[in-house]
Amino acid sequence: MTPPPRTEPAPDPPDLDPAGRPGWYVGESEVSQYQLVRRVHSGGEGVLWQATRTQDGASRPWAVKVLLAEHIDRTDDETRRQSLERWHRTWDETIERTVALRSIPGIVPVVRVLIGPVPHRFRQAPPGSPLTLYLVTPWVDGQNLAEWRRSDRRAPQEVRDVVVQLCRLVDDVAAAGLVHRDISPGNVMVGADGRVNLVDFAFMRPTGAVTRRIATEGFTAPELDIDPANDRYSVGAVVHHLLTGAAPAAGRAAPASARRQLVDRGFSPALAEHVTRLLDAEPAARPAPLSDWAGTFAQLLDAPAERATYRDLALAADAYGGTVLAGAGGGAVATGRLSPTMYPALRRDTAGPTGVAAVSAARRGNGTVALAAGTDGGELWLRPDDCWLRVDGIVAAGPVRLAGCGDGSVRAFVVDDRDRLAAVTIPLAGAATVARFDAGLRRVLAACEGPDGAPVVLAETAGGDVVSGTPGRLLDVGLCGVDAADIAGNDWGELVCVALRRADNRIAVAETIAGEWEEPRWSPAPAESADVACTGHRNGVTLAVAAASGLWVGRPDDVAGLTRRWAEPTERVVAACGPGWRVQVAAVAQPDPVLCEEAGAGSWPEAAVAVSG
Known part of the structure; x- marks a missing residue:
């Protein structure tokens, strides 16, 4: 008689995951303060989570970004800890820069940066756990722009209102001498009341700063110089995504490709041309201020085609x-x-x-x-x-x-x-x-x-x-x-x-x-x-x-x-x-x-x- 096949027990799940898992914990102290609830999206350098923190018996939602190890650039003579501390200093400077923006409705800056064990299954991290960096931001109820677009069929008037608000926020950042550098559908939040918030200022830098290029595929300007024109390109890419469901093509072909896609989707040639101006390969050719551009965009989007019976x-x-x-x-x-x-x-x-x-x-x-x-x-x-x-x-x-x-x-x-x-x-x-x-x-x-x-x-x-x-x-x-x-x-x-x-x-x-x-x-x-x-x-x-x-x-x-x-x-x-x-x-x-x-x-x-x- 053949014995039944032996069933091996399922392996225990790991106690650590650099990207995090729902229900796991993060923080800098021996007993972690934040519990991950829902993975929101993956960006250019990390994973954004909705998390909760219980303090004095009250639970409050937070947005926690987990920096992934492969995005930590290290010099030859740096240890991992030294590299994290350097990033920590950089992001501390970012927090200081956002002080001037905190009074602007719709700007949601980072409020805390911490170094701690990578996300772990239990409240207390295993001894010797590798370290990573976390950015903590107030949680904004609503949907990011990608979710908002997918969740319902959006009338042109709703799209218009979102674009107008986003352009005003980006103009406010530029007026402060700053560049967000990571504007994408995942970093634009829309509340249930239609109010737009701009989040994730982790890579914001002053105009003219010198640093490495951060890219979110399809939404980042091609040039290396840090200038408000970078953000204007990103806004153009976000608007293209809102209207077509996709990011524009990369490189110098972006304007022509985007123009063709918009017209193919039924938008007027005038609207397509207006959107693609923001995708120009030459930074100086991108319209500014964005609020003026948004006013024309609203008119073109609202304008009916030639009236026909x-x-x-x-x-x-x-x-x-x-x-x-x-x-x-x-x-x-x-x-x-x-x-x-x-x-x-x-x-x-x-x-x-x-x-x-x-x-x-x-x-x-x-x-x-x-x-x-x-x-x-x-x-x-x-x-x-x-x-x-x-x-x-x-x-x-x-x-x-x-x-x-x-x-x-x-x-x-x-x-x-x-x-x-x-x-x-x-x-x-x-x-x-x-x-x-x-x-x-x-x-x-x-x-x-x-x-x-x-x-x-x-x-x-x-x-x-x-x-x-x-x-x-x-x-x-x-x-x-x-x-x-x-x-x-x-x-x-x-x-x-x-x-x-x-x-x-x-x-x-x-x-x-x-x-x-x-x-x-x-x-x-x-x-x-x-x-x-x-x-x-x-x-x-x-x-x-x-x-x-x-x-x-x-x-x-x-x-x-x-x-x-x-x-x-x-x-x-x-x-x-x-x-x-x-x-x-x-x-x-x-x-x-x-x-x-x-x-x-x-x-x-x-x-x-x-x-x-």
């Missing part, structure tokens, strides 16, 4: 955690990207077609979103990547609608001037192909990817009947005389069509069973309804209705239970399943489109938000 909207999620919102307005296409941390601002695509009347969007197999646009003059344009391409040989006689395909391509559907259905396939690689079908159609209503991966089109015939299917096999849905309609797949692998008839203000819902359309069900619509949309997801199908009475959202099997998410009149409406399976709904309102997104499965915010542009 939107005629059409499109919404499609990409594979990178964002959703593209596109609008046809002012004769052009305007686009913006909704990310997990930022609402989009619609910006006019100046390189796109003019006279645009309709726009549509769908995700390609490579994760990007393709756009299609139709003009008043009958031109059909496609944007599979970054460039618009005109489709020759087609005169569009109505709206264009895009749908994804199971093979990664997308297909644009439009009725041409001879009542034929034109299907333009955009593959992942290679040129677009055009197929035409004699179908006697009046217009395309909608399109979606079908249950088997083949694109499905929903269209209206010349006689007013609604038909659906693949281009060569269009089936009667059982509807006639509708004004608007949409189609989506449900979680059972069937199709659902929703349609609006304005004459009697009623909504129809039709579904397929085993591929065949069942009899539609009719229900009263919200007052003065103008458009309907639907999207499928893992919990079923969501219905959205645009009406003079507002924007309404709910389920197609409970039209009477729709809830209003926008109280002002809306017109065109679109819906998509976004990142995290959250349903997103956008509608044309005036002067701006509005957007609403699920907070969770079936849970919606009280109201939609207006989208700038």
Whole structure:
């Protein structure tokens, strides 16, 4: 008989960790005074912790930075203790310099420097423990800028207010003849009330001082001289992070790269140019004072794009955690990207077609979103990547609608001037192909990817009947005389069509069973309804209705239970399943489109938000 395998006992955890662990202790005396609670972030030279200290029976939170051994520079004739004492003297001088800043609201200077055993598991450090250096700062309730950005989708106004406050604080430091030298998202705190605090002055030095360069990747100026321009560069990098979620590229390519990223995210070229001025490789070219720069930044961020009355909207999620919102307005296409941390601002695509009347969007197999646009003059344009391409040989006689395909391509559907259905396939690689079908159609209503991966089109015939299917096999849905309609797949692998008839203000819902359309069900619509949309997801199908009475959202099997998410009149409406399976709904309102997104499965915010542009 084979004996059972021997199980070795798990090794005891170590009693020392140079970076610290939650619940461990730090301090300079034999019995440590501070207990580590939560690791906040790692900086250029150490690890920042939230810690507590109990004194006279009361516990108070503190911020404790632990200097890591690999960042302690030592001369050839120095012992570790001598090196720590030299650092201690340097940081003591930093504390003295911050005295002039302590009366400034939002400046949180270091109040204590101590040498003690590296973080240890028990209150009393083991004998002979190696020593390290600690900086102690009053704890600031709130989130550092990286956490603040990730924790919620921030409206442009919130970003503006944070940037304005940060610039004022950095100007105050410069006015005192000092340079912070380590401004990064981890060292900017935002309180629950929106108040900004600048923390971690460990490496602050007077202007013109000579010392070694400290770098936090992506946020540190390239030059060696200590000058307030160093901090202005860092502020530019922080603003870039706020707007895009990433630090700018390093080196002399930073301005051009940052400008391109900002424009790609939907910000105006003027705003992108203004931000990148702070990233100039020449320190003297960076604008000062920052408060003046921030005033212009606020104006550019708040400034709407050229006002346009939107005629059409499109919404499609990409594979990178964002959703593209596109609008046809002012004769052009305007686009913006909704990310997990930022609402989009619609910006006019100046390189796109003019006279645009309709726009549509769908995700390609490579994760990007393709756009299609139709003009008043009958031109059909496609944007599979970054460039618009005109489709020759087609005169569009109505709206264009895009749908994804199971093979990664997308297909644009439009009725041409001879009542034929034109299907333009955009593959992942290679040129677009055009197929035409004699179908006697009046217009395309909608399109979606079908249950088997083949694109499905929903269209209206010349006689007013609604038909659906693949281009060569269009089936009667059982509807006639509708004004608007949409189609989506449900979680059972069937199709659902929703349609609006304005004459009697009623909504129809039709579904397929085993591929065949069942009899539609009719229900009263919200007052003065103008458009309907639907999207499928893992919990079923969501219905959205645009009406003079507002924007309404709910389920197609409970039209009477729709809830209003926008109280002002809306017109065109679109819906998509976004990142995290959250349903997103956008509608044309005036002067701006509005957007609403699920907070969770079936849970919606009280109201939609207006989208700038």
